[in-house]
Amino acid sequence: MSKISAKLVKELRDMTGVGMMDAKKALVEVEGDIEKAVDFLREKGMAKAAKKSNRIAAEGITEIVEKGNKAVIVEVNAETDFVAKNDKFLKLVDDIANAILDNDPSTLDDALALTVDGKSVADLIAEATTVIGEKISLRRFKVLSKTDSQHFGAYSHMGGRISVIVLLEGANDDIAKDVAMHVAAINPKYISREQVSPEELEHEKTVLTEQALNEGKPANIVEKMIHGRLNKFLSEISLNDQPFVKDPDVTVSKYVTSHDGRVLDFVRFEVGEGIEKRQENFADEVMGQIKK
Structure with missing residues (x-):
């Protein structure tokens, strides 16, 4: 028979979730018929992963x-x-x-x-x-x-449910870890307010303006209100401006600066964030099984 193509092997892997060599062996066994290859892998108990793809x-x-x-x-x-x-x-x-x-x-x-x-x-x-x-x-x-003058701060919470790594210029590993713990707890979006895009800023300003007008505030003082509220918004989403969790009297920026450091970067991963989780009703699930 003709040679098994890499494209066919990949297609079978995508369908079944098995390894490359197992996919190729299955195709060889059934002379390149992909439907028969799927059945072959299922019969061998090797396509279990495919049933879980959705x-x-x-x-x-x-x-x-x-x-x-x-x-x-x-x-x-x-x-x-x-x-x-x-x-x-x-x-x-x-x-x-x-x-x-x-x-x-x-x-x-x-x-x-x-x-x-x-x-x-x-x-x-x-x-x-x-x-x-x-x-x-x-x-x-x-x-x-990082360079030798820079420091990583790593922190994991709840057995890896949340993990954060921070990169500081200067300071030391302990200070970097303190900042990582803060990021895990407070979840800032940016290092500094300068990173906020003009589009996001304009959007927030529009929302805040509508809020103020709906509150019945006079138009002549709305602008002053918006300035204050926009400043509060920026301080809430910017790491440098946030009150430091271990000492709320100082900002994160002041805490790091007081130890001759500066925040260069941070990454925060929380398990499943942004993934829409399926909400299942146990009674409905049981009834569904009964009706099959």
């Missing part, structure tokens, strides 16, 4: 790994929070984080193509999905680099 993986864990002047933060998702305590899952996350840190991929696809002990990260995830019995996915990652 499930919502909104739980999981975040992890930070540091090596010298580089650090990585990753989020790997699963369907339930129980999996976050599974040793196989934790090893998978650790392997993925270290592979990304060592190779610094540019995109998620590049990260999935990295190899660990001869297997791609994508294959490792597919195998773990089959063994653990839940849909697992690498959602995102960020690699940071």
Whole structure:
């Protein structure tokens, strides 16, 4: 028969979630018929992962790994929070984080193509999905680099439910970790108000103006009110302007500056943020099973 194409192998992998070699072997076995290959893999119990492809993986864990002047933060998702305590899952996350840190991929696809002990990260995830019995996915990652004069501050909360890494110029590791704890708790959007886009600023100004007018405030004082409220808005979303959680009498910027430092960057990952979680009613689920 004709040679099995890489495109066909990829199509079968996408359909079933199995590894590349398993997909190729199945296609060879059935002489390139992809439908028969799917049946073959299902019969062998290897296409279990495919049945989970439409499930919502909104739980999981975040992890930070540091090596010298580089650090990585990753989020790997699963369907339930129980999996976050599974040793196989934790090893998978650790392997993925270290592979990304060592190779610094540019995109998620590049990260999935990295190899660990001869297997791609994508294959490792597919195998773990089959063994653990839940849909697992690498959602995102960020690699940071620093110089010798800079410091990382890493902090994980609730067993990796939230992880933060902060990069400071100057100061020290302890100060950087303090700032990371603040970011975990307060969740700022930006380092400074200067990073807020003109579009976002204009949008907020429009909303605040309408609020003031709806409150029946005279038009001649609305502008002054908007100025104050806009300043408050910016101080709430900007890390440097926020009252420091350990000492609310000073801002984060003043705290860091007092230790000869400056915030250069931060990354905050919270498991499942932005993913719409399916809300299921247990009684409805049981009735659904009865009616089948």
